[in-house]
Amino acid sequence: MAWSKGHKGRPEAWDRLRSGLAKGFQFFISSALFNPFSILQNAPKPLTEEDETGFIEEPAVIDSHMITLGIWICCLYVWIDGNRGRFVKDEKLDQQIEGVPEFIHINRNDFSYRKHIKQKENDIAICECKYKANDPDSACGERCWNVLTSIECTPRYCPCSIHCKNQRFQKREYAKTKLFRAEGRGWGLLATENIKAGEFVMEYCGEVISRTEARGRSQVYVSQGLKDVYIIPLNARECIDATKKGNLARFINHSCQPNCETMKWSVLGEDRVGIFALRNISVGTELTYSYNFEWYSGAKVRCLCGATRCSGFLGGKPCGFQEDSFAWEKNNERYSGGDKPSSSLGPKKRLKHDHNGGSRPLPGKQVDAKYVAQFLASKDAQEEVLKNEEERKEALSHLASVYREIEPAIEDHDMYGPANVLTDVAEQWIGASCRKLKAEFNLHSSIIRNLICPPQRAPEDAKPSAGDPDHEIK
Numbered sequence: 001m002a003w004s005k006g007h008k009g010r011p012e013a014w015d016r017l018r019s020g021l022a023k024g025f026q027f028f029i030s031s032a033l034f035n036p037f038s039i040l041q042n043a044p045k046p047l048t049e050e051d052e053t054g055f056i057e058e059p060a061v062i063d064s065h066m067i068t069l070g071i072w073i074c075c076l077y078v079w080i081d082g083n084r085g086r087f088v089k090d091e092k093l094d095q096q097i098e099g100v101p102e103f104i105h106i107n108r109n110d111f112s113y114r115k116h117i118k119q120k121e122n123d124i125a126i127c128e129c130k131y132k133a134n135d136p137d138s139a140c141g142e143r144c145w146n147v148l149t150s151i152e153c154t155p156r157y158c159p160c161s162i163h164c165k166n167q168r169f170q171k172r173e174y175a176k177t178k179l180f181r182a183e184g185r186g187w188g189l190l191a192t193e194n195i196k197a198g199e200f201v202m203e204y205c206g207e208v209i210s211r212t213e214a215r216g217r218s219q220v221y222v223s224q225g226l227k228d229v230y231i232i233p234l235n236a237r238e239c240i241d242a243t244k245k246g247n248l249a250r251f252i253n254h255s256c257q258p259n260c261e262t263m264k265w266s267v268l269g270e271d272r273v274g275i276f277a278l279r280n281i282s283v284g285t286e287l288t289y290s291y292n293f294e295w296y297s298g299a300k301v302r303c304l305c306g307a308t309r310c311s312g313f314l315g316g317k318p319c320g321f322q323e324d325s326f327a328w329e330k331n332n333e334r335y336s337g338g339d340k341p342s343s344s345l346g347p348k349k350r351l352k353h354d355h356n357g358g359s360r361p362l363p364g365k366q367v368d369a370k371y372v373a374q375f376l377a378s379k380d381a382q383e384e385v386l387k388n389e390e391e392r393k394e395a396l397s398h399l400a401s402v403y404r405e406i407e408p409a410i411e412d413h414d415m416y417g418p419a420n421v422l423t424d425v426a427e428q429w430i431g432a433s434c435r436k437l438k439a440e441f442n443l444h445s446s447i448i449r450n451l452i453c454p455p456q457r458a459p460e461d462a463k464p465s466a467g468d469p470d471h472e473i474k
């Protein structure tokens with residue numbers, strides 16, 4: 001079975017046709033502008049009827065040749081696009097594995113949904129490394145500024161030129177791996193050579209799509225009964241979908257104690273995701289990373305990673321846009337078999353769905369301030385507690401609105417660490433969290449203070465009035 005062939009279906013075919021036609025048309029127009037045919041057009045033509053100069057031109061004939069040629073070029077592009085998998089030479093594609101579901105193999109991200117960013121010269125990060133023949137690490141090794149900030153060096157701009165070691169995505173310096181049948185988890189990827197800690201394993205390639213598109217697609221995939229999830233976040237705005245188009249990285253399974261991690265790198269102005277070894281990995285070991293990010297699936301999948309500290313489920317966070325459901329409840333062999341995990345095995349952070357479709361952390365145990373206030377002796381104390389309760393509610397709703405606003409950036413933080421979160425986003429989040437904590441502290445301290453040492457009342461207030469039922473309650 002040639003598993004580089006694509007899914008058949010109208011949208012896919014239409015995409016190919018559209019992108020092939022666009023490329024062909026682009027080529028046609030640019031060749032018409034800078035055109036080699038103009039030489040033909042201006043060249044002396046064979047005589048059909050001699051004029052006084054001895055030559056005549058036949059532009060109409062040349063134009064129709066150009067149009068025919070243009071049409072041929074468009075057709076050629078459509079055909080090449082549709083059969084791209086056959087032309088991409090990649091040693092891993094030579095594997096013929098029975099039973100691997102079909103997908104289109106690509107070895108770079110697909111940008112059908114937006115234009116590829118062209119890096120501006122001013123934006124190119126140039127390191128200060130100097131190549132020394134006796135020190136291999138000198139040419140963009142661990143100490144390189146670009147490496148330290150997860151940016152790949154730009155060829156022709158790097159001072160180390162051909163010795164630069166920081167172009168691993170661009171040169172596809174992948175570790176050797178092979179597919180295998182992973183017990184209960186479909187297919188997985190094995191290391192077929194020793195991989196050192198920190199080493200680049202491979203890029204996670206797929207279609208670059210917006211988060212909105214990712215949400216839409218995941219719902220379509222769920223409705224189509226697709227169980228395996230291949231959508232991962234790329235940055236605050238976009239995701240990579242390797243469901244239909246991807247590379248071998250799409251087969252790397254999840255583990256709660258993984259030997260690899262995903263990292264976002266900036267390569268020639270575009271964000272790309274790479275898989276990197278967390279520790280030394282020996283030949284024959286399964287490669288895994290933690291799917292600890294927004295889970296683009298309608299169902300939680302029971303984790304079968306076998307780690308001693310397994311969290312029980314795949315994906316750290318369910319998406320806010322879909323209701324929780326449990327895949328093992330469906331009668332499917334790969335997603336059942338075994339008892340429903342106890343709640344202690346559930347995801348660490350439960351999210352509550354709000355009416356805007358966003359999600360926010362569930363509040364913990366709540367003090368019912370109104371209820372508590374009625375037991376306080378003085379009106380001042382009651383008012384103080386109720387005022388603090390109002391402030392706490394405002395702080396909570398402010399935090400929820402900030403959360404909705406910066407949710408993608410929080411995702412980014414959860415997946416790629418704090419280095420990728422903008423300072424003003426972090427400040428907003430910290431500010432709103434502090435306001436909430438302060439309001440909670442004020443509320444709780446006012447309750448405790450007023451319960452333990454109520455404010456001194458004036459002597460006439462303190463004097464019991466006969467038959468005052470309120471007083472007895474106090």
Ligand SMILES: C[S@@+](CC[C@H](N)C(=O)[O-])C[C@H]1O[C@@H](n2cnc3c(N)ncnc32)[C@H](O)[C@@H]1O
Pocket residue numbers: 182184185186187188227228229230250251252253254255301302303304305314
């Ligand atoms: C990115 S794919 C990994 C490749 C997949 N095993 C395959 O055969 O194509 C993610 C899917 O693999 C399965 N999977 C990955 N890790 C798993 C784990 N630890 N336990 C159970 N299923 C897992 C889940 O179905 C998940 O949606």
